[in-house]
Each structure stands twice: as C-alpha cells, then as structure tokens.
Amino acid sequence: MEETNIKNYLTTTVLNNFIDKEQYLPEGNLSANLIFNQNARNNVYRVMKMKLATCQSFTFAVAFITHDGLSQFLTVLADLKKAGIKGRILTSTYLYFNKPEAFRSLMKIDNVEVRIFNERDENGNVLPFHAKGYVFDYGEYHSVVIGSSNLTSNALLKNYEWNLNVNSLENAEITEQIRLQIEDEWNKSIPLTQEWLDLYKIKYNNNNFEQNNPIVEEKDQLNKQIEPNKMQAAALAELDSFRKDGKDKALIISATGTGKTYLGAFDVRKYQPKRFLFVVHREQILEKAMHAFHRVIGGDISEYGIYSGNRQDGLDAKYVFATVQTLSREDNLHKFRPDEFDYILYDEAHHLAAAQHQRVFNYFQPRFCLGMTATPERMDDYNIFQLFDYQIAYEIRLEDALKAQLLCPFHYYGVEDYVYQNELIGDKSSLKRLVSEKRVDYIIQQTEYYGYSGDVLHGLIFCSSVEEAKTLAKIMTAKGYPSRCLSGEDSPETRAQVAKELEDGKIKYILTVDIFNEGVDIPCINQVVFLRTTQSSIVFIQQLGRGLRKYSAKSYLTVIDFIGNYANNYLIPVALSGDKTHNKDNVRDNVDLDPIVDVSVINFTQVAKEQIYRSIKNKNMTNLLELRKEFQLEKMRLGHTPSMYELQRDSIDSQVIADKFKNYVKFLADMKQDVPDFSDYELKVLTFLTFVLVNGKRKHELLLLEALLEKGKLLEAEYQKIIADNNCYFDSHVEKSIDQILTLAFYERNSLPNKDSFGGRSLIKHDNGEYQFDRQLAGVLKGDFLAFFEDVVKTGLLRSQQYDSDRLFTIGKRYSRTDACRILNWDKIVPGLNIGGYKFDEDHQNCAIFVTYDKHDGASLNYPDRFISQSVLNMYSKVKRNLDSKDIKLFADKNYDLHLFIQKSDDDQASFIYLGTCSGMRESFKPHSMKVIKGNQTKTESVVSMNLKLDTPVDLDTYYMLTKIKY
Incomplete structure (x- = not known):
C-alpha cells in the first residue's frame, strides 16, 4: 500500500473506530479491534502468528514467558530468519515466574535479541515488570497489541483474555509514546547471556518457585484413591448396558495413554468374577498391569499372579496376568479348563489375528470377554471387529482424548529435512546421505531449537532403517548426545534396560524403526523425532502416542517431523487430523489451517508445507x-x-x-x-x-x-x-x-x-x-x-x-461453479467457460465471482488480483471492458448481490472457498491495458481494476493461506 493510501485508510479507520461506524466505512485492514480467545478463528494465537509472519521486524515487551507459549511461534521465527527478519523481546524475572527453560529456549533463537528488565527503585530493587505489549513494524505503519496476554500457551489459546490491536503511522502520538517507552526500558535492561542464566538458575531454585502443573504422572498418585475419568465412566456405563442386554463380548477402542488398563480394572471390580484372566503380548507390561488392577480392586496381593516365561505364580491366582506366548503352548493352555475364567480381557486386541492369540481366544469360553485396542484397523485385512461380534462399547480417538485432557498436549513441528546441493532428502536418498555429518548436525540443531518440556531430554527417534538408526546413534553419541539403537533383534531384557537408561537420563535418545509402535510405556518421553517418510497414518499415530502419556516433569510433548521429498507426505495431515474422507480439499485445508486441539498446536515451516502441498497435488487419493x-x-x-x-x-x-x-x-x-x-x-x-x-x-x-x-x-x-x-x-x-x-x-x-x-x-x-x-x-x-x-x-x-441452512452459502466452505449456479437459483446451468471470472444474472440480480489467487506461469490472462486487506480485494475485469461497460457498472449497483469465491491456485481444480458477499467501491474503478496470450500471439486488451469490499472480513487462516504461502 502506498503511504498516501495508508494515511487515508487510517483516517477513515479512526473515524469509524472512535466516531461513527455507520458513517465512516474503513477500506483497509487497519481497524482497531479486540482480540480474545473465545473467537476460535481469530484468537490471540492466530492473530499474533499472522502478524509475526508478515512483519518486517517486531518488539515484544512481556513479563511472563513459558516455553510452551514461545514454542507456538518457533516455525514462524525460523521462516523469518530465512528472510533476514529480526526481532526483540524484553522480559522479566518478576515473581520468578519465568522458568530457566524459557530463557534457555530464547537463547536458541538467533534472529531475536533478548533483554531482561532491570529498572530499579531508590533501594536498588528491581521494579515489578508486568507489561504485555507486542509491536509489529510493517514499514509503512506499525501494529500494536496491548492487553492481558502474556507469552504463555494458556494466554494464547485458552484463557479469557482481552487485547486491543491498534495501528498507526510511525509519527503518530500513540506509536511515539509506545516506542519511546519501550526504548527507555530496553536501554536500561541487561542482555540475556549464558552467564546471567547460570546465576538465575541458582536464584530460581533458591526461591523454590514452582508453577502449577496440570500434567500429573500416575506414579505420583499411588497413595490417592483412583476414580474413573470422564472417558472411563462413560465406557463403564456402556459395558454395563451391554451385559444387561445379554451381550458376552465387547471391544473398547481408546487412544494410547487414556487409561485403558485402569478402565479394565474398574470393570472387573464391578463384575466381580470368580476368576479373571488378563492376556497381553509383551511380558514387560504384566507387572505394571497387575499392580494397576490391585490398586483398583484391592484384596490380598497373593490373589494376583503372573503366568509367563519367567514367572509361574499365576497358575492358582484369582487374577491371572499372562503372556500369550506362554499361555498358547498346548501343555500350558490345558492346565486350565475352557470355562476356567468367567472374565477375560485381551489387551492390544488387534494382535488377536496372530495364531498364538487365536489358539487362546478359541480355547477359552468366558462369561464375558473384553478386547481393548487403540488401533483396531489392521493392514493385513484381519477382522478384529468380527471376533467381538461388531460390538464396540466405547471409542475415543486422539482428538477426543486431547480435548478431554486425558493425554499430554503436543506441539508438532513439520520442518524441512536437510538440503544438500539444492536437493532435499527424499525417498531415494542413500544411507551415506542420511547419516552424513552435516545432516546429523542439522538434525541436532533442529532438535535443540524446538527443544522439549522439562529439565532433562528423553527423546525417541524413528528412522527409516535399522542401519540408519545404528549409525545415527553412534554419531549422535560422539557429538554429545548419548544414544542407543533398538531393533527387532534386541531381546525384551535389552529393550527394558535401554528404556530404563532413557528414564534415568543416562542416555538422551533411543533410535529405532518400528518396535516402539505399541506396548512400550515410557511416560517421561518429551521429544519424538521422525526421520522417515510416513508409510501409514495408523503407524504415525502409534508412534506419536509413545510420548503422549502424562508425566509430572513435562507439560507437553515436542514432535519434530523432518519432511523430505517424500511421495507420502500427504499422509501427515491425514494422520494428524484423523481424516478418512479421501477428499483432497479436506486434506489440503488441514494443512492450511495449522489445526489446534485444546492447547496442542500443529505448525509447518513454509518449505515443509510446500512439500506436503506437492504431495497432495501429485497423489491420486481416490485410486x-x-x-x-x-x-x-x-x-x-x-x-x-x-x-x-x-x-x-x-x-x-x-x-x-x-x-x-x-x-x-x-x-x-x-x-x-x-x-x-x-x-x-x-x-x-x-x-x-x-x-x-x-x-x-x-x-x-x-x-x-x-x-x-x-x-x-x-x-x-x-x-x-x-x-x-x-x-x-x-x-x-x-x-x-x-x-x-x-x-x-x-x-x-x-x-x-x-x-x-x-x-x-x-x-x-x-x-x-x-x-x-x-x-x-x-x-x-x-x-x-x-x-x-x-x-x-x-x-x-x-x-x-x-453448511448453514439459513443462508445461500456458508463462508469458508468450498463450492464449484455449478454449485453456485444452482444455489443462486439461476434458471439453467452455465458452463464454466461462460462464467469466466464472474457472471451476472439479471433475473435474480446476483453475481458469482470466481478468483484464482495465484495463476500458473504461462496463463493466457495473468490477472494480478490481490488482497489489500482482509476486507478488500483488488480484482480485474474480463477483457474488452471500460468504465462504461454494462457489467462494470453493475459491480457498483447496490441492488445486486455479489458473491465472492476464491481458490489459492489451479491446483484446487473446481473447488473455490466462499468468502461471502461484497460490493464494488466505485471510486476505485480504474481502466488498464493488459497483455493477452493466444497461441503464439500476444495482444493488448482493455480491462478495469476495482476494489471489492467484503461484508465479512476474511478469517486470518484463510487470508494468510491465500496471501503468504505459495504452492
């Protein structure tokens, strides 16, 4: 925008905001507005992210910063660094709220200078600093957000916050006041250095300051009464209803970490079986499962026993916890009568397809049989549902579990993999490239940058091959990150030992391929790293789930996905959203919107996002x-x-x-x-x-x-x-x-x-x-x-x-040209070529406008349509038009309803996002000449440009997707 336009926009905006909103209608995107989290599409996080992503520089003056709040913007800050854009953050030690890990994270952001508030009173004490201001420099103007939001996850996403956003030129009084105040405090502050942080850690620990942490480790609650959570209570009610209806089988589908074991224990306690059998496929699960049942059911511990290769004390126990490997042997199986147990629970029930499980399942005849699994969908076409008579008592998937706060929140970062000589790591990359020293350095750099929650790193890395995992473990150990590789070749004892080393902090990472997909319980894991293409959305969620168990020393899980030039990148948004529609538009939108579930946030760097777009474009999702x-x-x-x-x-x-x-x-x-x-x-x-x-x-x-x-x-x-x-x-x-x-x-x-x-x-x-x-x-x-x-x-x-049934179209939903013809009540279908960029229907006094924002190179007409703001689109007419053309005059006719549809590029095919009704701003209509390419000939045609004012501003996610990201 030109400076004169900025002044005009701001003048009109001030009159609209503070004098009369009816008389003065602002044209630009410079209105003052209230930002609050109850507006899901334009909440504090989304507004701040948008402003940060599009500014030329920024300064934050904010008292309280948490690592999980800062981490929401790490991908945006990484993209800003590539563009050479820098910023400043002024923060404090007020009340010792800011943990050392927050300062540790700030020091890793190269393009942000950080200082600590240090103004003192006459006695030499640092004054309380409680500011919450965010200043964004756009060159032609400044945008300031001031209010109640600190840089914390809850303040950005959940809390009831009020923040006022105002815009002004640099020499405006309000901007001058804010700038001078910040500069004054900045000059009195002290730089954040490692020496300062070392001293702060001592002071912080001496003050014994601890934030309230909602993430509680189960083992910290051993002396407390265990009660069913919301999910468990609902499932227990369904199981009771099943049995009252005479059903003797049921399947529970529940995301990893949502308390399936305790749910089983609660139901067994209610059922009160004469004898109970718990069957699992991994021995290391038995001990923990048995003690969980004892905590819930109670009684003498001698009534509980394990029947496995290493222990045989479960033969005569009332509550038997057995491995299928031991139980399925013919001589062991026949030590029990078929009706020995009146209640049997199969943990990880999707393994029942295996011959060993089938032998056990078919032998016993319990009065009630319960199966539990997080992933009933199998890739070998075996029908687990049939085994339980298609009777699903309860189901809770990942998104539901996160919303119910049954799992630890996660921050997902999709970042581009290592680039060597302009070539991104891909499907055909050699082992030599995958384990090159520069790639390992890059991996370490990214894992350090995105960090982890807590004081000690407990990481899990999934690799593309065992060879890669083994080699990377050696190299990372040599670089100061003690690591171990685990594969299918390792015994259960070795796996348990290495897991214990990770828990105790003796090693930083376990590297593996797929043996940690399930059946492994290491709650302390606070960083999961993907160094391989996504082959299956099921496996992706299984592996993600390894870090989602709640744990006292972490408030969230960091997930870093290194996205290379992989054909299967389209599976990433499919897995993260749980989308099974096979609809390309849905999958693409799941990338565009950077979804939020409670305080779990998904972010992609721009390069990574482009890789996913390319994969979606090339993938036939309906084969x-x-x-x-x-x-x-x-x-x-x-x-x-x-x-x-x-x-x-x-x-x-x-x-x-x-x-x-x-x-x-x-x-x-x-x-x-x-x-x-x-x-x-x-x-x-x-x-x-x-x-x-x-x-x-x-x-x-x-x-x-x-x-x-x-x-x-x-x-x-x-x-x-x-x-x-x-x-x-x-x-x-x-x-x-x-x-x-x-x-x-x-x-x-x-x-x-x-x-x-x-x-x-x-x-x-x-x-x-x-x-x-x-x-x-x-x-x-x-x-x-x-x-x-x-x-x-x-x-x-x-x-x-x-869709909204009380109006013609629903803002934000996708429509085709044919959809528009029908829903606008036109008398007949109009071919797309006849509609072109827009079509007026005089009988119904409406118009459908279709805009492709990014035209492909070589397009015969490369209209430079662009947004001036969230409320104004500058659009060009069809060729051979001037200011006196009939359709140009109709754009300014208030009797016509103008409906605006837009797509990012031709990759969207026939699908356009509906942005709502709009009106032509008559004073903006200007004639132009435009080159038109037809075959090998180029000629000049007359067109008219005009500004269209939207009745409903474009939401931030859509606006950012259309104006910022190229694909």
Whole structure:
C-alpha cells in the first residue's frame, strides 16, 4: 500500500473506530479491534502468528514467558530468519515466574535479541515488570497489541483474555509514546547471556518457585484413591448396558495413554468374577498391569499372579496376568479348563489375528470377554471387529482424548529435512546421505531449537532403517548426545534396560524403526523425532502416542517431523487430523489451517508445507486400491456392506463417490461387491441424486424428497413448514429453483451434464399446490432401488449439517461453479467457460465471482488480483471492458448481490472457498491495458481494476493461506 493510501485508510479507520461506524466505512485492514480467545478463528494465537509472519521486524515487551507459549511461534521465527527478519523481546524475572527453560529456549533463537528488565527503585530493587505489549513494524505503519496476554500457551489459546490491536503511522502520538517507552526500558535492561542464566538458575531454585502443573504422572498418585475419568465412566456405563442386554463380548477402542488398563480394572471390580484372566503380548507390561488392577480392586496381593516365561505364580491366582506366548503352548493352555475364567480381557486386541492369540481366544469360553485396542484397523485385512461380534462399547480417538485432557498436549513441528546441493532428502536418498555429518548436525540443531518440556531430554527417534538408526546413534553419541539403537533383534531384557537408561537420563535418545509402535510405556518421553517418510497414518499415530502419556516433569510433548521429498507426505495431515474422507480439499485445508486441539498446536515451516502441498497435488487419493482398503475397513467394522450414509458418517466422503463414480451402485461394483441389477433409468436417477444433491450444499430438495418418501404427496404449506422447521432460507426464487432442479429443466440437453444423463424425466410433479413423485419414478420406488434412493437422500442430509441452512452459502466452505449456479437459483446451468471470472444474472440480480489467487506461469490472462486487506480485494475485469461497460457498472449497483469465491491456485481444480458477499467501491474503478496470450500471439486488451469490499472480513487462516504461502 502506498503511504498516501495508508494515511487515508487510517483516517477513515479512526473515524469509524472512535466516531461513527455507520458513517465512516474503513477500506483497509487497519481497524482497531479486540482480540480474545473465545473467537476460535481469530484468537490471540492466530492473530499474533499472522502478524509475526508478515512483519518486517517486531518488539515484544512481556513479563511472563513459558516455553510452551514461545514454542507456538518457533516455525514462524525460523521462516523469518530465512528472510533476514529480526526481532526483540524484553522480559522479566518478576515473581520468578519465568522458568530457566524459557530463557534457555530464547537463547536458541538467533534472529531475536533478548533483554531482561532491570529498572530499579531508590533501594536498588528491581521494579515489578508486568507489561504485555507486542509491536509489529510493517514499514509503512506499525501494529500494536496491548492487553492481558502474556507469552504463555494458556494466554494464547485458552484463557479469557482481552487485547486491543491498534495501528498507526510511525509519527503518530500513540506509536511515539509506545516506542519511546519501550526504548527507555530496553536501554536500561541487561542482555540475556549464558552467564546471567547460570546465576538465575541458582536464584530460581533458591526461591523454590514452582508453577502449577496440570500434567500429573500416575506414579505420583499411588497413595490417592483412583476414580474413573470422564472417558472411563462413560465406557463403564456402556459395558454395563451391554451385559444387561445379554451381550458376552465387547471391544473398547481408546487412544494410547487414556487409561485403558485402569478402565479394565474398574470393570472387573464391578463384575466381580470368580476368576479373571488378563492376556497381553509383551511380558514387560504384566507387572505394571497387575499392580494397576490391585490398586483398583484391592484384596490380598497373593490373589494376583503372573503366568509367563519367567514367572509361574499365576497358575492358582484369582487374577491371572499372562503372556500369550506362554499361555498358547498346548501343555500350558490345558492346565486350565475352557470355562476356567468367567472374565477375560485381551489387551492390544488387534494382535488377536496372530495364531498364538487365536489358539487362546478359541480355547477359552468366558462369561464375558473384553478386547481393548487403540488401533483396531489392521493392514493385513484381519477382522478384529468380527471376533467381538461388531460390538464396540466405547471409542475415543486422539482428538477426543486431547480435548478431554486425558493425554499430554503436543506441539508438532513439520520442518524441512536437510538440503544438500539444492536437493532435499527424499525417498531415494542413500544411507551415506542420511547419516552424513552435516545432516546429523542439522538434525541436532533442529532438535535443540524446538527443544522439549522439562529439565532433562528423553527423546525417541524413528528412522527409516535399522542401519540408519545404528549409525545415527553412534554419531549422535560422539557429538554429545548419548544414544542407543533398538531393533527387532534386541531381546525384551535389552529393550527394558535401554528404556530404563532413557528414564534415568543416562542416555538422551533411543533410535529405532518400528518396535516402539505399541506396548512400550515410557511416560517421561518429551521429544519424538521422525526421520522417515510416513508409510501409514495408523503407524504415525502409534508412534506419536509413545510420548503422549502424562508425566509430572513435562507439560507437553515436542514432535519434530523432518519432511523430505517424500511421495507420502500427504499422509501427515491425514494422520494428524484423523481424516478418512479421501477428499483432497479436506486434506489440503488441514494443512492450511495449522489445526489446534485444546492447547496442542500443529505448525509447518513454509518449505515443509510446500512439500506436503506437492504431495497432495501429485497423489491420486481416490485410486481404487486406496478406496477399497478404506471400504473394507468399514465393512469389517460394521459386519455388513456399508451404505453410503455409513461411509459419509465414518470415512469416505460422498462427494468423492459422486465425483469419481457418479452413483453408489457403480462404487460398490468397483469395490468388488454384489449389486442389484438396476435398469438404465434407475441408474440415471441415482446418478442425478448423487452427482447433484448428495453434497448437501442446499438441503431443500433433499427435504422434499425425504417427505415424499414418507407421505407420497405433500401440500405446499406442509413443505414450507418443513423448510421453516429446518431453519432453511426460502422465497419464491428458491421455490422455482427447486422445481427447475427436480424437473431437470435446469439441465438443458446441450448442457454438461444434461437432463438425458439424469434419466430425461422429471423426478417430481408440482401443480395445484401439491408435490408428488413423477409417475415413472413412483412406479420403481420399491425393493433395492428404494433402499438406494433413500440412502442417497439420507446421506445428503447428513452432509448438509456442514453448511448453514439459513443462508445461500456458508463462508469458508468450498463450492464449484455449478454449485453456485444452482444455489443462486439461476434458471439453467452455465458452463464454466461462460462464467469466466464472474457472471451476472439479471433475473435474480446476483453475481458469482470466481478468483484464482495465484495463476500458473504461462496463463493466457495473468490477472494480478490481490488482497489489500482482509476486507478488500483488488480484482480485474474480463477483457474488452471500460468504465462504461454494462457489467462494470453493475459491480457498483447496490441492488445486486455479489458473491465472492476464491481458490489459492489451479491446483484446487473446481473447488473455490466462499468468502461471502461484497460490493464494488466505485471510486476505485480504474481502466488498464493488459497483455493477452493466444497461441503464439500476444495482444493488448482493455480491462478495469476495482476494489471489492467484503461484508465479512476474511478469517486470518484463510487470508494468510491465500496471501503468504505459495504452492
């Protein structure tokens, strides 16, 4: 923005903010505003991150800093360092709140100068420093955030905080006051050095200051009464209900670290079995499990026994804890009667596919059998669900467990791997490159930079091969990071010994490939490092889970994922979000938004993000092999062929089915399932329902079809009541549009798609104030076809819950050009080429505007569309336009509703994000000349640029994604 524009924007903004918001409408993004955490999309963290990522320099004056608060911005600060942007932080020792680890972390940020407040009173005592101010320099202007938020995780994400954001030119009074005050305090402060930190550690320890820490290690609570947590209480109620219904089996699916062992103990205590058996596949789990049960159930410890290769005291115990390896041997197994135990619990139940487990499972006949697992989905197609009669008593996945605060929060950092001679580590990198000294130095540098919670490092590194793990362990040990490698070759005793060395702080890292995926419990782990491509989202979550157990000496887990040039990078956002939809837009959005779950935050450096975007772009996420795998998992889970509704609810997005297969019959056939023999007309009707309506972006047609399926006929008044009851917008234009869609009049014979591809006949008859099905359709609505018809309608209504039903479009959701034509109530479908960048419909006095923000090189028209602010987009018209052109005048016509849709680049294909309604700012309209490339010829055409003012400012995540990140 030019300086004159900045002055004009600020002048209007001040008048709007402090005089009259109706009379003065600000154009730029410079309004004063309140920042608070209850605004989930524009909370303190997101605003600060956005400002930091786009500034030219910054100064923070903040009393309290925690490592977990600072760590939220480490990837942004790393990107700023690459761009040569520096900053300053002034903080304090007030109340000894700031732990030494916070200062230790600050010292590792090369592009930030840190000083300690040191102004003293007449007696020489340091004055209390309680400031909370953040100043961002944008060259042309300054942005200041002042309020209640310290640089702590809770202040940034959870606490009820008030912060005022104001913007001004450098010579403004408010900016001058803040700048002079900060400079005065800065000049009186002292630099943060290692010598100062060493002295501070002594003072800190002498003051014996400890922050309240909600993360509690289970072993610290040994003398306290154990009570079920929220998840356990709900699961126990479900198990009790199962048994009352006569069910003798159940499966509990619960994320690692959420207390499955204690849950089992609580249920056994309630059941009061005459004899109980606990079966597990690893001996080292038995001792801890047995003592957990004893804590909950009580009684004489002699009633508890272990039956394993090393101990046989469980033969006559009431509560037997056995390894499957020992129990499955024929001579050992037959030491017990088949009905010996009236309650059996299988821990890590997904291992029941193994022959040893099957031998045990099939031999015993308990009155009740419980299976517990964090990952029931197996990659070998074995159906664990079937073993438990598809009876899932309770399920809690990673995101739910984090929200319920059952797990330790984590800070995930996706950083680019080592680059050598402009080549990023990738799928084909040799062992020599993977273990080169420079790469090891780079790994250590990143692990030091992103750090860990607590005073002692307890790290776990996952490598791509055993050879890499062994070599890296030796090199890292030589560089001052004592490390051990563990592989499948190591005995259980060796693994236990090395784990103990990590817990005791004798080593810093354990390096492995995949033996730590499950069954390993080292709560002290405070840093998990991934040095390999993600092959499976299941394995990714298993390995992440190694560090998510709560522990008194850590408040969060640091996760550092070194992202190289890997084809499977798309699996990272899939794993972190738990997304099973196979919808590229969803996966891409999960990267764009840097998701937050409670105080767990996911961040990527810009280069790492670009690697993931590239992987998503190149990956066919709807290839038959991947879809069949997902489909089979759902089929195993349900115990029957899933309906489209069930897939939409739990996994594959129906939009994917619509786009790739057109209808669910074709999808099932390609999944190698038996399908009914439908007529050509029936298939075309199902294609129409799936291709047009199942996306749920307008639920009106679906509600009408649902009502007709139930009643056969429907009066207009009855339908309008249904519309009102569902809080749907409705007027005469909508009513006509619904008729146009369901009679197929919207789809002309020369359109694409056309009415013939949808059966050629109307689906409904609407006359004399009454709706009913078309005669031919009514005649076939029975049997299998009726079931498929109902399934599509039900699926579309389920998917419609993603959208606001009381308005045309939902801000932030994605739409195609065809979606816009239908939802704007246009009389017919308009091909995308005819819409171009925008299309006015005079009958309905609306316009759909489609903007691709980053055009590919070589585009015939490279419009320089750009955001001036979160509220203003500068856009260019179609060619051969001037200020007197009809459509240019319509942009300033207040009688027209302008709807703005935008996509980052052509990689988004047909998908555009809806940003809301806008209006043309007439005084901004300017004529221009633009070069147009057609074949080998280039000619100059006239265009008009204009500013569009959005009625709803673009949320920060979307704005940052569109304006900052290139992919």
